[in-house]
Amino acid sequence: MSASQGLNDCSRGYATQLDNQDTLRHLRKEFIIPTKADLKSKTLANSASTSENDDQPCIYFCGNSLGLQPRRTSERIISHLTSWAKKGVYGHFTQHEDSNLPPYLHVDDFAAKLMAPLVGALPKEVALMQTLTANLHLMMASFYRPTEDKYKIILEGKAFPSDHYAVESQIRHHGFDPKEAMILIEPESSGSPTISESHILSIIEKHASSTALILLPGVQYYTGQYLDIERITSYAHNLGLTVGWDLAHAVGNVPLQLHGWNVDFAVWCNYKYIDSGPGVIGGLFVHSRHGEVDLSARQDGGAGFRPRLSGWWGGDKDTRFKMDSDFVPIPGAPGFQLSNPSVLDLTAVIASLEVFALTSMAAIREKSIALTSYLEDLLLLAPAAAEFDEKCLPYQIITPSNIAERGAQLSLLLKPGLLEGVMKALEDAGVVVDERRPNVIRVAPAPLYNTFTEVWEFVHIFKVACLKAQSGR
Amino acid sequence: MSASQGLNDCSRGYATQLDNQDTLRHLRKEFIIPTKADLKSKTLANSASTSENDDQPCIYFCGNSLGLQPRRTSERIISHLTSWAKKGVYGHFTQHEDSNLPPYLHVDDFAAKLMAPLVGALPKEVALMQTLTANLHLMMASFYRPTEDKYKIILEGKAFPSDHYAVESQIRHHGFDPKEAMILIEPESSGSPTISESHILSIIEKHASSTALILLPGVQYYTGQYLDIERITSYAHNLGLTVGWDLAHAVGNVPLQLHGWNVDFAVWCNYKYIDSGPGVIGGLFVHSRHGEVDLSARQDGGAGFRPRLSGWWGGDKDTRFKMDSDFVPIPGAPGFQLSNPSVLDLTAVIASLEVFALTSMAAIREKSIALTSYLEDLLLLAPAAAEFDEKCLPYQIITPSNIAERGAQLSLLLKPGLLEGVMKALEDAGVVVDERRPNVIRVAPAPLYNTFTEVWEFVHIFKVACLKAQSGR
Ligand SMILES: Cc1ncc(COP(=O)(O)O)c(C=O)c1O
Numbered sequence: 001m002s003a004s005q006g007l008n009d010c011s012r013g014y015a016t017q018l019d020n021q022d023t024l025r026h027l028r029k030e031f032i033i034p035t036k037a038d039l040k041s042k043t044l045a046n047s048a049s050t051s052e053n054d055d056q057p058c059i060y061f062c063g064n065s066l067g068l069q070p071r072r073t074s075e076r077i078i079s080h081l082t083s084w085a086k087k088g089v090y091g092h093f094t095q096h097e098d099s100n101l102p103p104y105l106h107v108d109d110f111a112a113k114l115m116a117p118l119v120g121a122l123p124k125e126v127a128l129m130q131t132l133t134a135n136l137h138l139m140m141a142s143f144y145r146p147t148e149d150k151y152k153i154i155l156e157g158k159a160f161p162s163d164h165y166a167v168e169s170q171i172r173h174h175g176f177d178p179k180e181a182m183i184l185i186e187p188e189s190s191g192s193p194t195i196s197e198s199h200i201l202s203i204i205e206k207h208a209s210s211t212a213l214i215l216l217p218g219v220q221y222y223t224g225q226y227l228d229i230e231r232i233t234s235y236a237h238n239l240g241l242t243v244g245w246d247l248a249h250a251v252g253n254v255p256l257q258l259h260g261w262n263v264d265f266a267v268w269c270n271y272k273y274i275d276s277g278p279g280v281i282g283g284l285f286v287h288s289r290h291g292e293v294d295l296s297a298r299q300d301g302g303a304g305f306r307p308r309l310s311g312w313w314g315g316d317k318d319t320r321f322k323m324d325s326d327f328v329p330i331p332g333a334p335g336f337q338l339s340n341p342s343v344l345d346l347t348a349v350i351a352s353l354e355v356f357a358l359t360s361m362a363a364i365r366e367k368s369i370a371l372t373s374y375l376e377d378l379l380l381l382a383p384a385a386a387e388f389d390e391k392c393l394p395y396q397i398i399t400p401s402n403i404a405e406r407g408a409q410l411s412l413l414l415k416p417g418l419l420e421g422v423m424k425a426l427e428d429a430g431v432v433v434d435e436r437r438p439n440v441i442r443v444a445p446a447p448l449y450n451t452f453t454e455v456w457e458f459v460h461i462f463k464v465a466c467l468k469a470q471s472g473r
Numbered sequence: 474m475s476a477s478q479g480l481n482d483c484s485r486g487y488a489t490q491l492d493n494q495d496t497l498r499h500l501r502k503e504f505i506i507p508t509k510a511d512l513k514s515k516t517l518a519n520s521a522s523t524s525e526n527d528d529q530p531c532i533y534f535c536g537n538s539l540g541l542q543p544r545r546t547s548e549r550i551i552s553h554l555t556s557w558a559k560k561g562v563y564g565h566f567t568q569h570e571d572s573n574l575p576p577y578l579h580v581d582d583f584a585a586k587l588m589a590p591l592v593g594a595l596p597k598e599v600a601l602m603q604t605l606t607a608n609l610h611l612m613m614a615s616f617y618r619p620t621e622d623k624y625k626i627i628l629e630g631k632a633f634p635s636d637h638y639a640v641e642s643q644i645r646h647h648g649f650d651p652k653e654a655m656i657l658i659e660p661e662s663s664g665s666p667t668i669s670e671s672h673i674l675s676i677i678e679k680h681a682s683s684t685a686l687i688l689l690p691g692v693q694y695y696t697g698q699y700l701d702i703e704r705i706t707s708y709a710h711n712l713g714l715t716v717g718w719d720l721a722h723a724v725g726n727v728p729l730q731l732h733g734w735n736v737d738f739a740v741w742c743n744y745k746y747i748d749s750g751p752g753v754i755g756g757l758f759v760h761s762r763h764g765e766v767d768l769s770a771r772q773d774g775g776a777g778f779r780p781r782l783s784g785w786w787g788g789d790k791d792t793r794f795k796m797d798s799d800f801v802p803i804p805g806a807p808g809f810q811l812s813n814p815s816v817l818d819l820t821a822v823i824a825s826l827e828v829f830a831l832t833s834m835a836a837i838r839e840k841s842i843a844l845t846s847y848l849e850d851l852l853l854l855a856p857a858a859a860e861f862d863e864k865c866l867p868y869q870i871i872t873p874s875n876i877a878e879r880g881a882q883l884s885l886l887l888k889p890g891l892l893e894g895v896m897k898a899l900e901d902a903g904v905v906v907d908e909r910r911p912n913v914i915r916v917a918p919a920p921l922y923n924t925f926t927e928v929w930e931f932v933h934i935f936k937v938a939c940l941k942a943q944s945g946r
Pocket residue numbers: 311313338339340604605606607633635636690694719721722742755
């Protein structure tokens with residue numbers, strides 16, 4: 001189903017109307033939207049702005065790369081800094097009456113509990129720790145246990161480079177040859193960079209008997225394609241295979257049901273749609289069935305839990321400070337924790353998750369579908385596209401038009417030679433999007449803080465930018 | 474050599490005199506010292522304090538666990554938050570004229586350069602990333618490459634639990650049996666928990682032919698013993714063995730010369746003597762000789778670099794955003810990076826390192842030796858100890874008395890039954906130290922912010938606390 005139907009009204013007034021109907025519009029004020037002057041300023045201090053226009057908020061459609069800052073983030077962080085300043089090491093155990101932050105010792109559980117509904121997990125299936133790529137390695141240490149017969153990892157040919165490197169190095173780590181053991185899924189046709197699910201399933205089937213792990217993106221970073229996680233996971237399970245998911249672009253973007261979909265494990269970062277700041281602590285999901293700890297099995301000489309690379313913070317909380325050398329993991333995802341986590345980072349994540357807790361992923365998704373469909377409509381439909389040669393737009397949307405197969409982001413493939421000029425014009429106009437050279441820009445209206453009017457304005461500015469770049473001006 | 478000689482003057486006045494002579498005393502004001510009221514307060518907001526005494530700074534001797542907060546930390550963090558709020562994703566590339574923080578893209582190098590002198594490394598030998606235990610795993614993935622003949626890891630029997638678990642799980646990961654492959658160094662005599670270097674060397678020699686890795690602490694967390702890193706490393710190298718160092722309690726405490734000592738690798742955290750906050754991002758050192766990247770070797774079919782678990786942030790900066798799938802690491806420690814790092818955390822580390830840059834590790838060590846020796850003297854020497862039965866102190870210092878074999882910390886073994894009462898009395902008096910059940914308290918005057926007068930006061934309060942606990946009051 002495409003939402004690109006029946007946009008009759010291409011006026012700015014209609015965008016205003018959509019904003020007025022938006023049930024999440026009150027959430028925009030939870031965020032600090034940079035002004036156009038802010039983006040241009042060479043200082044952090046407020047500069048006397050040069051023009052009235054510069055005082056206007058910019059159009060920030062780059063939440064797929066680095067989300068905007070919730071207003072409450074700095075408040076929460078100052079609370080945390082005050083706690084550390086006033087309590088020192090006692091902060092590990094102190095609950096302050098006038099702070100909603102927990103003692104440091106429990107901040108991991110506290111944050112995981114807030115995160116769980118966003119990914120459709122039980123609280124014990126989520127851990128916030130390390131960073132995406134590190135978590136991917138830690139998960140592979142547990143879930144990629146190759147044997148002579150089953151050693152391959154299936155992933156996309158155009159996986160995010162960090163995932164590619166991580167997989168390649170894991171394969172080498174176990175003494176296999178990436179040339180043989182890395183099965184790269186490439187698009188079927190050279191005309192489209194998206195990958196059909198049937199193609200993915202066919203490759204999984206083809207290599208099933210020699211495959212040890214599948215790694216796929218929930219939402220593909222380049223094309224914005226949203227894969228059917230449940231279907232692919234279930235297909236792989238039927239073949240006895242394990243699937244891990246990179247949810248960098250999915251978490252906070254689309255509603256996930258990781259527990260219900262029976263996902264084995266997943267990893268993500270929290271600096272994109274979660275809005276917790278550059279490089280902030282990441283997250284992981286381990287399905288409850290993989291996180292079990294069975295102490296009776298230990299008495300029989302078994303390990304009693306899945307193999308993993310361990311650290312003290314994954315150890316049972318009651319015995320953690322006894323400092324003995326017998327590792328008994330916390331059941332669930334926290335049992336994969338290694339270290340006492342950054343309270344500063346977790347505080348930023350908690351602040352963001354408080355904003356998410358003001359609504360639901362279902363409501364966010366509903367707005368997101370409307371917002372991105374509106375963007376698609378304005379980009380594609382006449383008369384909105386009438387500025388351009390009929391049927392000859394200087395750009396093409398490579399993201400699937402089926403709303404079930406995408407999240408917030410649309411990726412626009414520009415005609416060769418336009419990217420630099422278009423990006424320059426957008427930047428000059430105070431529009432922030434993300435480029436992927438040579439010819440793609442990724443445009444992601446974030447449902448928590450973006451508006452339909454911004455979409456309308458973006459499309460206007462973008463088309464003028466294309467025309468300018470085309471005419472070489 | 475013991476410094477415990479010739480303390481003739483046990484008066485408070487003498488402590489004041491030592492403070493007046495302290496060339497680092499101006500650095501104390503760089504830190505926020507909690508007041509006694511702060512420690513007791515149930516709120517973050519300033520409470521109307523109950524007594525004048527409560528307005529006094531507490532005595533914080535717990536920098537070995539969680540260091541105090543530098544005053545500039547919150548300033549720097551607010552700068553960073555402002556940059557993120559005003560620039561969004563442009564913050565990755567923007568240098569603000571009124572901020573001494575670099576663009577996010579270079580914050581890793583910037584912080585590593587500030588850290589390098591503290592550990593005696595070339596800037597390219599340091600990376601700030603992940604957490605201690607994660608870094609230990611990542612280093613072991615590269616440096617622990619067991620074979621059928623050489624597979625053992627030598628470590629202390631009383632290693633910090635996270636190190637023990639990490640090593641154990643790595644051994645299992647490679648299919649070996651920890652019972653056989655973990656060689657635990659235990660103290661020679663049951664009378665003392667410290668381990669002589671000759672004993673360590675003898676165990677290394679005994680297992681040399683079957684050992685793949687040695688892991689040791691620079692400063693032992695429990696006893697405070699400071700090992701001769703250079704000597705042990707060189708001894709192991711002569712036997713063809715690799716040694717990794719856990720420097721959690723050494724960094725920022727004792728001057729290190731990791732490059733000059735030819736150390737293979739080291740890992741540490743930055744929340745103890747570095748003062749960067751609970752769970753903050755960790756650090757690692759890889760000697761330049763292990764970090765080389767030789768592209769010509771690649772053309773000959775070799776890898777061209779040490780094996781490692783990889784991620785995009787370890788890839789050459791110039792090609793990182795080209796998003797291709799050919800991993801070429803940055804030469805040195807940054808080539809072991811996985812992910813874009815937390816700018817929030819690195820900002821906290823940078824703030825701390827700015828304070829360290831106001832002096833030198835040599836000056837810090839000089840004060841530290843004086844401070845800790847003074848603590849030792851007051852604890853042990855008559856007439857200071859005269860409150861107790863002659864020759865029958867209710868505590869014993871288990872940290873080596875040789876100043877070359879210890880850092881800031883003294884570990885006091887209390888007579889059985891005293892710990893709880895002593896800790897309670899110390900807490901009531903606004904003294905923060907760290908307990909290790911059943912009978913040890915660790916006392917660490919931090920040379921950057923502690924004073925001789927605090928040491929004097931601590932000893933007075935501590936002795937009264939012991940007397941009280943002894944008499945069961
Ligand atoms: C000696 C030592 N090693 C390792 C660790 C574990 O550190 P992390 O939780 O940062 O991995 C600690 C923590 O206090 C420590 O003291």
